[in-house]
Amino acid sequence: MxxxxxxxxxxxxxxxxxxxxxxxxxxxxxxxxxxxxxxxxxxxxxxxxxxxxxxxxxxxxxxxxxxxxSTLGLHFKICRHIWNGAVPPKVSFFSWLAWKNKIKTAVFMHRIGILDVSASFICPFCCFEPEFAAHILLHCPFSWLIWSSIINEWRFSWCIQGSVDDLLQWWMAVKFKNFDRLIWRAIPLIVLWSLWKLRNECVFAEAQPSLFGLSENIKIRTALWLKASIKDLPYSVDDLTFNWRQIRGCS
Structure with missing residues (x-):
């Protein structure tokens, strides 16, 4: 240069x-x-x-x-939320890409000329809408049901957010204390990564999306990763896998 x-x-x-x-x-x-x-x-x-x-x-x-x-403001807080150390680095990195709207969806790959024009760019979950980042991670009926089931487990009501940035802002606004706060902060990152992992399995391994299967995988990953990363976490793996409502009730 x-x-x-x-x-x-x-x-x-x-x-x-x-x-x-x-x-x-x-x-x-x-x-x-x-x-x-x-x-x-x-x-x-x-x-x-x-x-x-x-x-x-x-x-x-x-x-x-x-x-x-002072320069980054809210974005600085979101960065701290994403890189919180409670989840594996690969999960934080993917969440950062999703927050920046940089994940390699079919529509994105078409736009930059990587995918051939004849290749499908339809969402592998609903098989109806184009696979934009916000659609596959939030707005697809399949993804929406996953988020809604998790929110319901924590006894909240919500409206689906317009973007990953809006999602993380809403998530950070919910306040918990002690260990419940650490669990709550990790959940959206694990859900985002799990949705994308299932998407890749559907695209490259011809897997079929399952609401029950993905919900169970999210809970198991949450339990194993948080027990490994958070010292003295008072909840067992079984609590974190099967009793989210009980955890929320004790907070």
Whole structure:
């Protein structure tokens, strides 16, 4: 990458023609570069740390945390929710992709030119609607029943959310104490990952979606993963698998 004659004109020597979605990313990068301060050719480069809470050149961990918290706001809280350490890293990583709307659904793969135009992009659960991220994870009747059954187990009523971001915001707004809070925070991440895992089994292994089977898998994963990651969790594997209503009643 090199600058041309103009301070705002950049040259990117790409080795191939960019896809449409990559052109959008290139435009975003150019916009970011154009907003950067002008270079002072007569001055030597040096590193500084600029933060509203500290003087320039003085770096502290607390100043970085404060700057991140003030800049990202609610997104920072969602990141903490996703990367909470109670579930395996693969589950947190997939949940982060889902939150960013970057999971590789059939519609997404069609859009970037990976799937052939003749390949199906229909949801493998309902076999009716196009497989968008929000559909396969939230709005498909099959997925909606999974979420509703879990919400009912915890004795709540809700309306289906419009996106994964809305889902996590709603989930974080529900307050619990102690260990119940840790269990509650992990559940949406496990459900998202379990729905996508079943989707892949349907697409690549010709599995058939089962409401009962997926519900049981979600509870078993929740029990095993939380017992392995949360020290002194007072609930047994059986409690976490079969007695969610009892856990909620004791909170």
């Amino acid at each position: 090199a600058r041309k004659s103009s301070p705002t004109n950049w040259n990117f020597p790409f080795r191939r023609v960019l896809f449409t979605w990559e052109l959008e990313e290139e435009a975003n990068l150019l916009g970011l570069l154009s907003s950067a301060p002008s270079l002072a050719i007569d001055k030597a480069d040096h590193l500084i740390w600029a933060s509203a809470s500290t003087s320039p050149s003085v770096f502290t961990v607390s100043s970085l945390y404060s700057a991140s918290n």
